Amino acid sequence: MNYKLSIKQLLLRLLLLVVFYQLCRIAFYNEGIYRFLIDDFYIDFDGEKIIGTYNYKEDSLLKNKLTNYPKKELELKIKAYIQQYNNRLSDNKLFLD
Numbered sequence: 538m539n540y541k542l543s544i545k546q547l548l549l550r551l552l553l554l555v556v557f558y559q560l561c562r563i564a565f566y567n568e569g570i571y572r573f574l575i576d577d578f579y580i581d582f583d584g585e586k587i588i589g590t591y592n593y594k595e596d597s598l599l600k601n602k603l604t605n606y607p608k609k610e611l612e613l614k615i616k617a618y619i620q621q622y623n624n625r626l627s628d629n630k631l632f633l634d
Contacts, residue, residue: 564618573615578606582615 564573571582579599581589590606591599 571615571619573618575611575614578603578611580611580615582612584619587612587615 573580577594579591579593590603
């Protein structure tokens with residue numbers, strides 16, 4: 538394959554990769570719940586709101602739910618991640634060109 542991208546296109550793609558890498562490291566969906574690892578947090582998300590947040594580095598068995606965490610910031614990151622995934626899925630662009 539012969540790709541000819543401008544510097545601007547390459548920089549934009551690099552920026553998008555950096556944003557997504559910082560946004561969320563691991564995510565999966567199981568039994569109606571999204572599960573995310575973002576920074577030091579393990580988060581259960583039901584599609585509308587966070588239903589459980591844990592510090593997985595200090596509580597590896599996930600026994601103690603956190604009450605003091607950046608809820609709005611994490612919900613925004615999760616919703617953005619899901620929206621971006623759905624957009625890329627519907628546009629058949631789940632890969633990097």
